Amino acid sequence: MVMDSQPTSARSPMVMDSQPTSARSPMVMDNQQALARAVVVMDSEELSWFMSAYAMGALVGGLGGGTLMDAAGRRGALLASAVPSLVGWLLTGLGTNVPMLALGRGMTGLFIGLSSAAGCAYIGEIASRDIRGRLGSFYELALAMGILLSILVGAFTTWQRLALICTCPTLLYAVLIYCCKESPAYLLLKGRETEARAALQHFRGPVVNLLLFCQVHSS
Numbered sequence: 570m571v572m573d574s575q576p577t578s579a580r581s582p583m584v585m586d587s588q589p590t591s592a593r594s595p596m597v598m599d600n601q602q603a604l605a606r607a608v609v610v611m612d613s614e615e616l617s618w619f620m621s622a623y624a625m626g627a628l629v630g631g632l633g634g635g636t637l638m639d640a641a642g643r644r645g646a647l648l649a650s651a652v653p654s655l656v657g658w659l660l661t662g663l664g665t666n667v668p669m670l671a672l673g674r675g676m677t678g679l680f681i682g683l684s685s686a687a688g689c690a691y692i693g694e695i696a697s698r699d700i701r702g703r704l705g706s707f708y709e710l711a712l713a714m715g716i717l718l719s720i721l722v723g724a725f726t727t728w729q730r731l732a733l734i735c736t737c738p739t740l741l742y743a744v745l746i747y748c749c750k751e752s753p754a755y756l757l758l759k760g761r762e763t764e765a766r767a768a769l770q771h772f773r774g775p776v777v778n779l780l781l782f783c784q785v786h787s788s
Contacts, residue, residue, distance in 0.1 A: 615667045619674060620661050626653075627674035630682020643752040645696065646687035651743035653734055654680035664731035673732070694752040695772050 611619060630650070637646045657676030664670040688708055696704045715738070723731045753772070756765035 586649055587744060602675025609667065610666065611667055611672060615671075619671045620669060622671040622675040623678035623681075626657075626680075627682040627685075628678075630679040630684075631686055632682075634683050634686030637683065638755075642755045643687050643691040644746060644749055645751075647691060647749075648743060648744045649678045649683060650680050650683035650687065651739055651746070653677070653683070654739045656740075658735045660737060662729045662736075694754040697773070 572626040614677065630653075634646060636648060657673045657678075657680060658678040659674030660676065660762060661664050662673075664673055685708075689705065692708065693701060694705050719731065722734065726734070750768045750771050751764070753769040756768060757763075
């Protein structure tokens with residue numbers, strides 16, 4: 570993708586190239602060249618929509634995350650967030666026009682908004698207070714490491730292939746969340762006391778006396 574400092578009317582089209590970063594040419598292509606190489610050409614307005622779609626999706630996800638968590642639970646919201654992530658990466662990797670790419674960006678942003686809200690709530694509710702802060706910090710750490718890893722991988726492959734590769738962590742994420750138990754706090758909120766006790770016992774370990782544990786931590 571090439572950008573210059575000329576006025577919009579004088580600019581050449583923006584190009585989403587399908588070559589790895591190390592193989593890209595700085596020369597701006599016209600529409601005929603772009604079509605011949607199966608790349609996506611954007612003008613400045615389309616590029617703005619493409620770039621901002623991620624933030625708009627994250628905004629919607631963040632605002633709707635609370636409602637989804639109340640309806641489906643913390644674990645349920647995290648599991649549901651895998652759907653827009655998978656769809657978003659597939660649209661980005663297989664997209665051949667600007668609307669598909671922008672929708673893909675928006676869907677991945679929706680995933681970030683939903684998973685951020687539900688993930689932080691889930692960690693806060695399942696972790697004991699002596700490790701809650703450290704566990705909470707791992708979310709941002711994992712996010713930063715994921716971005717760094719995608720940048721490193723992107724230097725050696727095309728952006729389409731990189732997007733398709735990103736579906737693999739999404740599938741792993743869905744499998745791991747499926748294997749987790751629901752938040753005990755949410756289960757208590759819904760009046761499911763037996764399930765809440767079992768979930769809390771799971772998170773604290775089989776040797777912990779829950780009655781004594783709750784008395785100590787409530788004092």
